[in-house]
Structure formats: C-alpha cells, structure tokens
Amino acid sequence: MAQQNFDVVIAGGAAIGSSAAYFLSADAGFKGRIAVVELDPGYQFSATALSAASIRHQFSNAENIRMSLFGTQFLREFATRMAVDGSAPDPAFHEGGYLFLATDQGLATLQQNQVLQSSLGADIALLSGAQLRARFPWLKVDDLAAGALGLSGEGWLDAYAMMQGMRRKAIAQGVQYIKARVTALRESAGRVVEVVLDDGRALACGAVINAAGTGAAALSAPLGIELPVRARKRSVFYVQCPEALPGCPMVIDPSGAYFRPEGQGFIMGIAPPPDQDPDATDFEVQHALFDEILWPVLAARVPAFEALRCQRSWAGHYDMNLFDQNLIIGLHPSVGNLYFANGLSGHGMQQAPAIGRALSELITTGRYQTLDLSRLGWQRILADQPVFEVNVV
Numbered sequence: 066m067a068q069q070n071f072d073v074v075i076a077g078g079a080a081i082g083s084s085a086a087y088f089l090s091a092d093a094g095f096k097g098r099i100a101v102v103e104l105d106p107g108y109q110f111s112a113t114a115l116s117a118a119s120i121r122h123q124f125s126n127a128e129n130i131r132m133s134l135f136g137t138q139f140l141r142e143f144a145t146r147m148a149v150d151g152s153a154p155d156p157a158f159h160e161g162g163y164l165f166l167a168t169d170q171g172l173a174t175l176q177q178n179q180v181l182q183s184s185l186g187a188d189i190a191l192l193s194g195a196q197l198r199a200r201f202p203w204l205k206v207d208d209l210a211a212g213a214l215g216l217s218g219e220g221w222l223d224a225y226a227m228m229q230g231m232r233r234k235a236i237a238q239g240v241q242y243i244k245a246r247v248t249a250l251r252e253s254a255g256r257v258v259e260v261v262l263d264d265g266r267a268l269a270c271g272a273v274i275n276a277a278g279t280g281a282a283a284l285s286a287p288l289g290i291e292l293p294v295r296a297r298k299r300s301v302f303y304v305q306c307p308e309a310l311p312g313c314p315m316v317i318d319p320s321g322a323y324f325r326p327e328g329q330g331f332i333m334g335i336a337p338p339p340d341q342d343p344d345a346t347d348f349e350v351q352h353a354l355f356d357e358i359l360w361p362v363l364a365a366r367v368p369a370f371e372a373l374r375c376q377r378s379w380a381g382h383y384d385m386n387l388f389d390q391n392l393i394i395g396l397h398p399s400v401g402n403l404y405f406a407n408g409l410s411g412h413g414m415q416q417a418p419a420i421g422r423a424l425s426e427l428i429t430t431g432r433y434q435t436l437d438l439s440r441l442g443w444q445r446i447l448a449d450q451p452v453f454e455v456n457v458v
C-alpha cells in the first residue's frame with residue numbers, strides 16, 4: 066500500500082475543512098505539510114453548497130456571536146485575504162440584516178439576547194410593533210411584541226464562492242487536496258497514526274481534523290468515540306412573489322419559519338416538527354412541509370405571499386448536534402491528536418472562518434489565542450453539561 070506523510074490530514078474539504086487548511090497554512094507558526102481529503106470535489110451533497118448561505122450575530126450564546134462577528138470581518142476582508150495572483154472569488158456578501166420577530170411569549174428572550182449581542186459589538190436594534198409596521202409595511206405585526214433587526218454585519222452571501230476562495234488560497238499556500246474517501250483512522254497508543262483512503266493509500270499523520278460534516282460520526286465511531294451528530298434534512302424553497310417587499314431582511318418568524326430575498330425572488334424554509342425529523346438518508350425535498358406548514362405560516366405574516374409561486378427547491382443535511390445544537394470543537398481526551406469541528410446544527414457556514422482559525426491556533430500553539438472556544442469542547446459532552454443555543458433556525 067502506497068504511503069505518504071503529512072503533519073496534518075483534514076478529512077472533509079468543504080467550509081470547515083478548507084477554512085482549517087487556509088488558516089493553518091497561513092499561520093507563520095506552522096511549518097508542516099497539510100493534506101485535505103475530500104471525497105467529492107464537486108461538493109454536490111455538502112451542507113456548505115446546499116446552505117441558505119446567511120450570516121447573523123443574533124445568537125443566545127457568546128461564543129456563537131463572537132464566531133459570527135469574525136465571519137463578518139472575514140467576509141469584509143475576503144478580497145484581500147483570499148487573493149491569489151491578484152484575484153479572489155466574489156462571495157457576494159450583502160449586508161441585508163436579520164429580523165428576529167417575537168410575540169409576548171418570546172419578548173424577554175429577544176431582549177436578553179439583544180443586550181448580550183450588543184455588549185459584544187453586534188449592531189442589533191430592538192423595534193416595537195409600531196416601528197416594525199412603519200419600517201416594513203408589508204409585514205403583519207398584530208400578534209408581535211417586538212423585533213430585533215441587525216443594522217449592519219448580518220446578511221447573506223455565496224457560500225460556495227466563500228468555500229472555493231478558502232480552498233484556492235489554501236492550495237496556493239501549499240496544501241494538497243486529495244480526491245478520496247477516508248475509510249478509517251488507524252490508531253496506535255492513543256493516537257491516529259494513519260488515515261486510510263478508499264484508493265488504497267494510507268497517509269501517515271501527525272494530527273487529524275475530522276471535518277467530515279454529517280460523515281464525522283461514522284469516522285470516529287470505530288475509535289470508540291460517540292459523536293452525537295446526526296444528519297437532519299432541511300428543505301429550501303425558492304419562490305417568486307408578484308409584489309416587492311422593500312428593505313426585506315432575512316426574517317425569522319416566531320414559528321421558526323424564515324425567508325429572505327434571493328435574486329428576483331425569495332428563499333424560505335422551516336424545520337419539520339421534531340417527531341417528523343428522523344436521521345436523513347436522502348435528498349428528496351419535503352414538499353408537504355411547504356404546502357401544509359411553511360406557506361400558510363408565511364402568507365399569514367406577509368399577505369403578498371398568498372400569491373407566491375414556488376419555482377425550485379432543494380434539500381440539504383444539517384450536521385445536527387443532538388446534545389445541545391452547538392459546535393463540538395477540539396481534541397477528544399482519549400485520542401491525543403484527533404481534532405473535531407462538528408455538529409454545527411445549521412450555522413456552520415458563517416462560523417467556518419472562526420473555526421478554522423481556532424483549529425489552527427490549537428494545533429500550532431496548543432491553546433486558543435484569539436477566541437476561547439473551550440466551553441464548546443468535548444468536556445461538556447462527557448460531563449453531560451449542555452451549552453444550549455436558543456436561536457437555532
């Protein structure tokens with residue numbers, strides 16, 4: 066069997082894998098060889114390529130807010146950071162804002178979150194029902210107590226272009242991308258010593274990053290590590306509406322339904338009810354969800370949506386952390402050189418830059434330098450102390 070040596074092997078080369086590859090190869094403190102093993106260079110079924118590609122600072126937990134604030138900074142600096150031979154892909158970042166809506170029931174949480182978000186530097190304004198009506202006359206606000214609107218820094222982008230920019234830059238910095246499936250992580254004396262590929266190769270490694278998204282749990286299970294991450298299907302619908310909705314941000318309805326502008330129309334979606342949300346195995350769109358739940362809910366919120374037409378749709382898989390819907394990052398205590406960055410539960414594209422930077426710091430210096438993510442490590446899982454995120458969309 067052919068063997069090659071790398072200091073770091075990254076399993077999975079989409080947003081998280083490519084971000085880790087970019088930051089590590091850009092780090093002056095890291096001199097090693099990096100390989101990214103990606104089974105599908107077309108990224109057809111990756112969550113990154115199928116995502117709703119939006120970024121918000123409106124989380125309930127400080128680490129998530131800070132990671133996404135860095136995501137915004139990264140996007141604003143994208144053209145300079147990602148330039149190769151003087152050019153970079155355009156991530157088409159549009160700072161259109163998020164609008165989280167709350168009824169009386171959700172008001173206290175909305176207010177509490179806004180205080181935390183603002184204290185960390187997010188530009189979020191609380192709007193009363195009357196202010197919402199004045200600013201968004203196309204929105205029904207009768208049942209609402211307030212809304213929290215991102216005035217800058219939040220919005221949407223081309224997630225595929227962002228990922229390709231990081232991948233391209235990583236390659237320019239010497240990272241080797243390998244088209245193959247990782248079939249096994251071979252362990253000896255509490256360390257992964259080889260990454261086994263389906264083309265017969267075995268890559269000797271100093272460290273491994275598991276960035277395999279919904280494939281991550283299967284990779285670590287044979288090592289006796291139970292990653293509480295499962296695939297959950299989420300469908301996205303592209304619709305056209307005969308009326309314009311001036312100033313429309315990404316709107317999060319109290320029901321959990323969302324919509325935002327996309328091209329000449331809008332994209333929208335909602336999570337299925339929890340009892341109808343099994344492990345996802347296919348990519349069939351949940352049309353009944355649109356007809357029976359999503360459309361009625363959103364037509365009640367935006368009367369112009371009564372006349373919308375669904376023109377296309379797709380489904381992707383969230384890598385859902387069933388334990389507390391948050392990132393699991395860092396080393397597992399039982400394997401000394403296996404790093405994880407999984408369970409992003411629907412907000413990983415925007416946090417990929419912060420996660421790649423964090424992994425690079427951990428590998429290069431043994432600790433977080435810029436943003437302490439230790440609360441999101443394995444310890445909380447093993448100690449059964451969840452760090453919940455309230456704002457999971």
Ligand SMILES: Cc1cc2nc3c(=O)[nH]c(=O)nc-3n(C[C@H](O)[C@H](O)[C@H](O)COP(=O)(O)OP(=O)(O)OC[C@H]3O[C@@H](n4cnc5c(N)ncnc54)[C@H](O)[C@@H]3O)c2cc1C
Pocket residue numbers: 076077078079080081082102103104105108110111112113114115116117118119120245246247248276277278279280281284299300301380381382383384406407409410411412413414415416
């Ligand atoms: C419908 C939908 C909407 C979303 N909307 C948003 C949003 O608006 N904002 C946001 O921030 N996030 C959003 N997300 C979540 C976000 O897309 C993900 O959290 C993020 O893309 C995860 O990146 P990743 O690199 O970990 O995983 P992925 O993008 O899934 O990549 C994992 C990669 O690993 C590869 N792989 C898997 N197993 C192996 C193996 N054994 N060997 C080699 N390669 C392997 C796969 O081919 C894949 O390319 C959404 C997700 C979905 C599905």
